[in-house]
Amino acid sequence: MRIPRRKDWRLPRVSIRFVHVWRRNFLVWRKLAFTSVLGNLADPMMYMLGLGFGLGALMPEVNGTRYIVFLAAGTVAYSTMNSATFEALYSAFSRMQIQKTWEAIMIAPLDLDDIVLAEALWAATKATLSGCAILVIIWVLGLSYSALTLWIIPIAFLAGLTFACLALVMNAISPSYDFFLYYFTLVMTPMTLLCGVFFPVEQLPATLQAVSVALPLYHAIALVRPLVAGTIPGAPLLHAAVLIAYGVAGF
Amino acid sequence: MNALLDIRDLRKSYGSTEVIRGISLALARGECYGLLGPNGAGKTTTLRLCLGLTDPDGGTITLAGLPVPRAAREARLRLGVVPQMDSLDPDFTVTENLVVYGRYFGLADRTVRARVPELLEFAGLGSKAQAPIQSLSGGMKRRLSLARALVNDPDIVFLDEPTTGLDPQARHLIWERLKQLLGQGKTLLLTTHFMDEAERLCDRLSVMDAGRIVASGSPRELIDDHIEPEVVEVYGDGAAEWGEAVGRRLSERCERAGETVFCYTRGARPLMQDLESRGDLKYLHRPANLEDVFLKLTGRDLRD
Numbered sequence: 001m002r003i004p005r006r007k008d009w010r011l012p013r014v015s016i017r018f019v020h021v022w023r024r025n026f027l028v029w030r031k032l033a034f035t036s037v038l039g040n041l042a043d044p045m046m047y048m049l050g051l052g053f054g055l056g057a058l059m060p061e062v063n064g065t066r067y068i069v070f071l072a073a074g075t076v077a078y079s080t081m082n083s084a085t086f087e088a089l090y091s092a093f094s095r096m097q098i099q100k101t102w103e104a105i106m107i108a109p110l111d112l113d114d115i116v117l118a119e120a121l122w123a124a125t126k127a128t129l130s131g132c133a134i135l136v137i138i139w140v141l142g143l144s145y146s147a148l149t150l151w152i153i154p155i156a157f158l159a160g161l162t163f164a165c166l167a168l169v170m171n172a173i174s175p176s177y178d179f180f181l182y183y184f185t186l187v188m189t190p191m192t193l194l195c196g197v198f199f200p201v202e203q204l205p206a207t208l209q210a211v212s213v214a215l216p217l218y219h220a221i222a223l224v225r226p227l228v229a230g231t232i233p234g235a236p237l238l239h240a241a242v243l244i245a246y247g248v249a250g251f
Numbered sequence: 252m253n254a255l256l257d258i259r260d261l262r263k264s265y266g267s268t269e270v271i272r273g274i275s276l277a278l279a280r281g282e283c284y285g286l287l288g289p290n291g292a293g294k295t296t297t298l299r300l301c302l303g304l305t306d307p308d309g310g311t312i313t314l315a316g317l318p319v320p321r322a323a324r325e326a327r328l329r330l331g332v333v334p335q336m337d338s339l340d341p342d343f344t345v346t347e348n349l350v351v352y353g354r355y356f357g358l359a360d361r362t363v364r365a366r367v368p369e370l371l372e373f374a375g376l377g378s379k380a381q382a383p384i385q386s387l388s389g390g391m392k393r394r395l396s397l398a399r400a401l402v403n404d405p406d407i408v409f410l411d412e413p414t415t416g417l418d419p420q421a422r423h424l425i426w427e428r429l430k431q432l433l434g435q436g437k438t439l440l441l442t443t444h445f446m447d448e449a450e451r452l453c454d455r456l457s458v459m460d461a462g463r464i465v466a467s468g469s470p471r472e473l474i475d476d477h478i479e480p481e482v483v484e485v486y487g488d489g490a491a492e493w494g495e496a497v498g499r500r501l502s503e504r505c506e507r508a509g510e511t512v513f514c515y516t517r518g519a520r521p522l523m524q525d526l527e528s529r530g531d532l533k534y535l536h537r538p539a540n541l542e543d544v545f546l547k548l549t550g551r552d553l554r555d
Binding site for chain 2: 021100101104111
């Protein structure tokens, strides 16, 4: 059986039972939770510490903060994006094509819309966990003690949802895993380099800065970085609205 | 209308090819209905349309009193499905598969867990409750798929080629379980290309070919209506020549498939006498069965 493609454009119709699809993924995750959390922590932490201390030693301050603090905020957003994208691409694709999990669910009283919603929320959940893992490191290393950093948790969820929806679109149009590489090289990598994870966007030429502003990661970072620094971000609603718009368009 | 499933003038095209070309059928409560047909006849597509997984281009479907695809999600609450390819969740154990699946129907874990022993007993998997899916054999997986289809205690169960790829022991076990379900008053819709399966299980069946129903009725009626009651199969060296010279003359219908000649007749005595007197040809005299009907209606050409 093939997963059907909707020919016509229409608004998604969902039933409340989508929750159980999310719960299914959660139950699988729980079995592998330890490894998964370790993965969430280890990779971004190595980047952050390596670059943070290594490069940070060469630089006095970036935008008035220590480089490692600057980088930590970028890493929260970057890690959130990566986690959501991986889940919505590779993991969801396995469930759809290889394991036939989606097929099994669609012969139960659930529709494709329910599954896609659940997958997006699930990827956002995993993204939140990744974001939180970095947040814990930020606290442990004493990079920030501001209570405002708690706001990062809902922001990570929102950003996760956005990137998950975008990745699910890619998932739907890809015939195989190999096509995800295009998404990583053409979308993810440029976004990471252009949106100010490793260095301030202001370092870029004006044209590239303009591109950066149009990308969702820029807005995620614009929300997270001030919070880490202990200040309230400027125009929070605007940044959140851009994330929501990308997410809704994807869904 | 008391039919659990009522299909009228169903049509479906993929691109410019019409794969379902006007199918009508109705399933009464408690019967086993078979859809027979060669590969590509449209059996699986018909099931998918009835499930609401694809939208038809014409015709109406009513499942458990609800219009499909409009209320397909609600209709599927009353339905169980055993798909052609197993789609069990490889990340879970046998019991978890049932519990998680029950949730998709809005069933509480407590309710499903209470039913698990009974379901596993039915599927002959009583000792496998905590086994991971990867450790099950093909037959066990198919039986678990059947148990999973029953998790919501459905009124009607769709089975898409339920015994394809299974060994004889596993097939017989599945058949026995399906008869038990019929005994409990469940309604079954079965697709198959095994004639013995259809003959054993189905109260009524339709033979499909190229998106159409070419014949319907009980297995007995189909045999009586469409084919001569006796068959003599002749095979080995010289069978083809014998068929041209003698078989064609002494039977109502004579077909050749490779080295075998099939003679369909109302009285096999003259054929048998000739074959006995020759003594050099191998032959088999048997009553006509559903497979003969099937081959007559859909032809002997390969379908891919």
